[in-house]
Amino acid sequence: MAARKRNPNGAGSIWQRKDGRWEGRVYVPQPDGTRKRKTIYGATWEECDEKRQELVRRDRQGIPTPTRSAKxxxxxxxxxxxxxxxxxxxxxxxxxxxxxxxxxxxxxxxxxxxxxxxxxxxxxxxxxxxxxxxxxxxxxxxxxxxxxxxxxxxxxxxxxxxxxVPAPRVEPRELRPWSLDETLTFLEAARRDPLYPAFVLAIALGLRRGEILGLHWRDVDFDRRTLTVRTTLNRGGKDLYLDSTKNRRARVIPVPLMCVAPLRWQRLRQANQRAEVGSKWHDNGLVFTTRSGLPIEPRNLYRSFLRITESAGLPQVRLHDTRHGCASLLFAAGVAPRTVMEILGHSQIAVTMNVYTHVNDDHRREAMSHMDRLLKRRR
Structure with a gap:
């Protein structure tokens, strides 16, 4: 019978049981930060000691070893x-x-x-x-x-x-962004709405809902006519909070002229609201706020969008679908895919090309009209 061997302090101990097997115990760290004693067994001292050494190695590397499998x-x-x-x-x-x-x-x-x-x-x-x-x-x-x-x-x-186990297959939702005429109809119907500047930014720049509501005045440069998207406003449980953009990168977007006047009107309107409220105004620097300066609930922006859509008799789409429409209009205007990707804030150009571009019937008809020219029978 092999003689019992001693291990250094903190390395556990091994002894032979009455049934002839070998048993060892080592204190190991738990996932919750505590330390508990784990028991190991082996047919021989060498087998048991090998298991003991593995536990000691994990301990020294700070790897938790639960004494029982966690639920x-x-x-x-x-x-x-x-x-x-x-x-x-x-x-x-x-x-x-x-x-x-x-x-x-x-x-x-x-x-x-x-x-x-x-x-x-x-x-x-x-x-x-x-x-x-x-x-x-x-x-x-x-x-x-x-x-x-x-x-x-x-x-x-x-x-x-x-x-x-394969994930369940989800059929992609069929997207049909508004045509140019439908987009112009919406903008005309939304012109008198207090959130009209927000909708202009969504349609013309393809901003996400959280990016619109998280926009600060310090990020709007009227002189250079640029807008920097660096924060987003989100709802997390019971809290509204500001966070970085989806890809954690700020992007600078040139602002078209159609966005300048609505933004200037929004700044003037907000200044009048601040004067009316006085000391009760919540000064957070946001472009879009409530009458008291608080951030706007993202769902309320979406509700206003749906209300205007219905009143204008337009097909119902999501506010997020205006990003798809923006991308399609930019591509139709001949803008390079890389530029569209930077404007929309995508991290991969494949997302821009595969998800956010749509070809309407007019473009299909124009493309297929070339077949008449190319395949015209010789005379």
Whole structure:
């Protein structure tokens, strides 16, 4: 029988059990920051010592080793607070937290990380699809996959079973941006609305809703006729907050003349409101505010957009679809794709080309008319 060997302090201990097997115990860090004792077993002293050394190595590298496999209801909140909140944008954290709270924890929270199966994931997808939609189920699938990828990096599990389950297929929504005539009809109908300058920026510059409402006067240069997009206003739970742009980069956009007069009118109108309110005015430097200077709720901007659309008898589209219309008009005017990408604030030109450009019937008819010329029968 091999003699018992001693390990240095802090490296755990190994002894032989009455049944002949070897047993060891090592204090290891937990995902929550505490330390607990983990027990290991081996048929021989060498096998047990190899497991002990692995635990000591993980400890010295600061890698948590749970004494028991964590449940998803334990791991997901920890992952959100320790991985997502400090490293990702707040909008991402809010979206991930919503999917975790509404779907992942209620449906999979009782499962332990190492015992999660592909069947569990498939049932989750089916349930979320039935409760909400395939698009929501696809996002929940993505959130769970990201969470388990982090668990794999921490060596809490050996594989990510979510990667073995394909995400549900979502049929792309058919987009039909307004034609030029429809766009002009909307602008004419919105001219008397207090938020008319915001709609002009959405249509002429393709700004996102949050970028419009997060615009500051310091970023508007009337002399150079430029506008710098650097912040966005978002709704996160009960809070309205300012954040960086979607790709975390500021962009400078030349302002067409049609935007200058509405912006000057907005500055004058806001100055009159500030004078009326006096000391109760909330001075935050935003271009678009309520009568007291507070930020405008993003949903209210969208409600005004839908109201004007209906009153003008136009096909209903999303406010975000004005970005698609802006891109299509710029391409129709012969603007280079790279320039359109910079104006819209995309990080990849493929997004600009594949998603935000649309060809209308007039362009198709013009293109196919060339066939009459090219294939005309010789005489």
């Amino acid at each position: 998803l209801s334990e791991w997901l909140p920890y992952w959100l607070e320790e991985y997502i909140r400090p490293q990702r944008k707040r909008t991402t954290y809010v979206k991930y937290e919503m999917h975790t709270r509404l779907y992942l924890v209620p449906l999979l929270g009782s499962r332990r990380l190492e015992s999660l199966t592909t069947a569990n994931v498939r049932r989750m997808i089916s349930t979320v699809t039935a409760q909400a939609s395939a698009a929501t189920a696809k996002e929940a699938h993505s959130v769970l996959r990201t969470a388990l990828t982090a668990a794999c990096r921490e060596e809490l599990i050996s594989r990510n079973v979510v990667q073995l």
